[in-house]
Amino acid sequence: MSKVVVVYHSGYGHTKKQAEALAQGAQATLIAIDAEGNISEQEWQLLDEAKAIVFGSPTYMGNVSWQFKKFADATSKIWFTQKWKNKFFGGFTNSATMNGDKHSTLHYFITLAMQHSGIWVGTGLMASNAKSAHRDDVNFVGSFAGAMMQTPSDASSYEVNQGDLKTAELYGQRILECVKG
Template sequence: MKVAVVFYSTYGHVYQLAQAIADGASGVDGADAELYQVAETLPDEVLKKMGALEARKAFADVPEATTDVLAEADAVVFGTPTRFGNMAAQMRTFLDSTGGLWKKGALVGKVGSVFASTATQHGGQETTITSFHTTLLHHGMVVVGVPYSCPELSEMGEITGGTPYGATTLAKDDGSRQPSENELAIARFQGRHVAEIAKKLAG
């Protein structure tokens, strides 16, 4: 059973969540989780001004996602940073290339799930994920979130990301905050939950 974790990351926060998602999914018997990143659309000179070039070296060896990756997977978990309450343009560009899959119904019945990062607590963690779900539903995917059987969702002793729609992290407006253990635990739970549901659907 193949679980594809398809992400876009600017400074590495989403990449760290993607690793945790894959770790969680790989813990399910029979599941094989692989990381893929969507293509960068910004030129290097812009990324350099953003201070992102160095951070992106950490996942430079992660293979690029293609539409074939989605077609061959039993479950796909998408990760994106938030841009004004929506997914990043790089992820949108990739999704806009999946019209051929939609026409063939290639993703119908596959499990789809989403995780995200934002700069602030109220920067669109929920809207980014729930608006992303619209695309998955158009593809006929079975949308999976994070149920409250994940105890870390109810953590109130610290500032933390994490929603019933998917794992999230808070990066701070300068990108200096890294994913917390609580946030990574939610991501691992999500990966495991997605793989378990995909396994059940596979029969």
């Protein structure tokens, strides 16, 4: 059983690429929330057994996708019993614009993790904010709360930014380090 589980929704494949990069860094199991907002009973069991859960969703209209929200609402019985208490949590998101209100999505994840009495893990990555910075640099989007990715609205999932994928991978490594203690 993997110590880290990444549960995410991806509407067009961009966020899936980000989830895969993070999972690679964290040596994590991936759980894709389907187009109807569901996961299987076996996948719920994986989440219960994990030491860390990482949430992922594209940022749509300033927040998580409705599919992710349906998943989050389905965790209410888990919340009531505090079954996920003291797990590590993290989160990541993608939107078409550089800002795109991605922090609203990350704050939603943080709130969800806190309601589950979890421990939030930030990126631990300095932002690439010098004049010499390039778009493909690690953490160019500049988030400390979780991994952010920006993909133009007309780009395919094969055109996601390599620096943003590396950011997700390094964030995954940090989450794994926290789990290992």
